[in-house]
Amino acid sequence: MTPRDLLALAAKSCVDAAGLLRSAQVDVSPKGAFDQVSSADLAVERFLREALTTGAPGSTVVGEELGATVGGLTWYVDPIDGTRNFVRGLPLSCISVAAAVDGSFVAGCVLDPFRDELFTAADGVPFAVRSTGLTITPGVSPRPLVLTDIPLPGSPYSGEMELLGDLLSVADVRRVYSTALALAWVAAGRADAVANLGVHPWDVAAGAVLVRASGGSFHSVGSDGFVAGRGEIVDWLRERLEGIVS
CATH class of the missing domain: 3.30.540.10 (Fructose-1,6-Bisphosphatase, subunit A, domain 1)
Incomplete structure (x- = not known):
């Protein structure tokens, strides 16, 4: 096939x-x-x-x-x-x-x-x-919009609260609690980036295909994290997430 x-x-x-x-x-x-x-x-x-x-x-x-x-x-x-x-x-x-x-x-x-x-x-x-519903063409914002569920309850990592605080100083942040849906929204241009920890392959597999096909990038971080999206905020998130998982 x-x-x-x-x-x-x-x-x-x-x-x-x-x-x-x-x-x-x-x-x-x-x-x-x-x-x-x-x-x-x-x-x-x-x-x-x-x-x-x-x-x-x-x-x-x-x-x-x-x-x-x-x-x-x-x-x-x-x-x-x-x-x-x-x-x-x-x-x-x-x-x-x-x-x-x-x-x-x-x-x-x-x-x-x-x-x-x-x-x-x-x-x-x-x-x-x-x-089949209402759709809005995404506009341009002076601050990137980032989707993340960090910090997660019961996370084994330290530094997640600090990451969220730093992120709020440079980006608008939304917590979705559906990684696959967040990736689809990034692919559609409704958000600039998404980053999470504690994910499994089935959480990100389809979304990674969507983001890459739409011109974005997807990066695995450690054994259970990722960053995906477009623009400088992706590198910013990737560097900080790698610091947490290491």
Whole structure:
């Protein structure tokens, strides 16, 4: 399958999976000291696994809730990125799917089910946003807009509060608590950069494809951090995040 084919399968699977959320009964269970999992997360991931592996026979899936198997064609799935927002009814969460071939990400899509916005890109397929709601063409601001969830509760790192304080002196800051959605917004030009710690591959896989396809950069930092976006603020964030994780 070509990257375009993989993107089409990922996008259709995300759209179909979002239909489950309209009638889902949401039961919530704790997952660690600071995280949660809902019945909707599990139902969406099961659906995506079936849809993706049926559409691409022989492919394997790395998912947040149901484990990982890795092969030549691997899907990275986050059924609901931003579960803590989702279970409270806050419209700041998304479904995220990326395709990797032999370890290289070639396609990604992020679906915001609340706004019915689909962000897509693949090798040979430019970044695009399909939206049925109100959209505003991003304007230019004298200060960069940065999305970050730092500092995180229970973080093993020191210096996060200091980073946030320094960041507030040079940028406008928003806390989203959905890394994949934040990356999609950066790709769409709604923010200049996003940086987080404590992330997993399924949190960033699709968003990284989107940001790079839209002309931005994505940089891993340490084992569980990243910075992505455009402009000088990316280098500023990367330097400070590397100092924290080291």
